[in-house]
Amino acid sequence: MKTHILAFTLSITVCFGARAELKWDKTEVELHPTPADKQAVGHFTYQNTGKEPVHFKSVHASCGCTTAQTQKDLVPPGDKGEITATFNIGDRTGTQVKTVTVESDDPTNPKTVLTLRTIIPQQLEITPTFVFWKQGEKPDPKTITVKVGKEFTVNHIKVTSSSPDFQAKVEEAGKGEFKIDVQPKETNNLVASTLTIQPEDSQKVFYATARITNAPAVQ
Known part of the structure; x- marks a missing residue:
């Protein structure tokens, strides 16, 4: 009887010991x-x-801008491999976080979430992106500062206003920095304008907004 119990115990130990286990070098x-x-x-x-x-x-x-591929569908014991995640940058800037979810028959970890963190250099940093005047306020110019990212070289920028009620004047404020003075013709009417900011020799555009409002705006 003791022999049968011992054999049964050994059988259970062997079954639990012989299992798949996927180890990731890193998941981010x-x-x-x-x-x-x-x-x-x-x-x-x-x-x-x-x-x-x-x-x-x-x-x-996690999204259509990212694709994921695995080298193989079956991973034998002791075998190595990798999953490749490709993020299409497009017009995106700043920090982009995308994930890839991997499901397997690994009993210890059937689902693993891989994180792809991409730091995309930003060509222009615009501060603020919104300027406003209260209705009836004196139409003095207000300034938008544009700083060029350290990975880029921009010698000139072009600024256009979508409305003739606002004028925008660009001045260099130092190496890699510009100042945009935005001024309404008057502040009696509630009007707004989209300011299009474009570096020279570039198809990429940035935007800011100017508005006459009857109440203080929240930025």
Whole structure:
């Protein structure tokens, strides 16, 4: 009887010991693309440290701007591989965080979320992006400051107003910095304008808003 119990115990131990287990080198990657890059690619490497193969059930990204691919659907014991996440930058700037969800038959960790953090250099930093005057206020000019990102070279910017009720004048304020003085013709009427700010020799545009309001605006 004791022999049967011992054999049964050993059988359970062997069954639990022979399992798949996927180990990730890291589940978060931070990328710093250059201004010329159109994509940012992150590599998430793994190894099956268990005794059984691991099957990937699904690999999907959190948004349409990111794609994810795995080298293989089946990972034998001891085998290594990687999942590649590709983020299409487009017109995005600043910090972009995207995720890739990986589902497998790994009993210890059936779902893993991989994080791709992309720091995209910003060509222009505009402060503030909104200027306003109260109705009846003296129409003095108000200033918008434009700073050029350190990864870029911009010698001139062009500013246009969508409304003839506002004028915008650009001046250089130092290396890599510009000052835009925005001035309404008068402040009796509630009008607004979109200011289009464009660096020279660039298709990329930035925007600011000027408005006459009957109450203080919240920025």
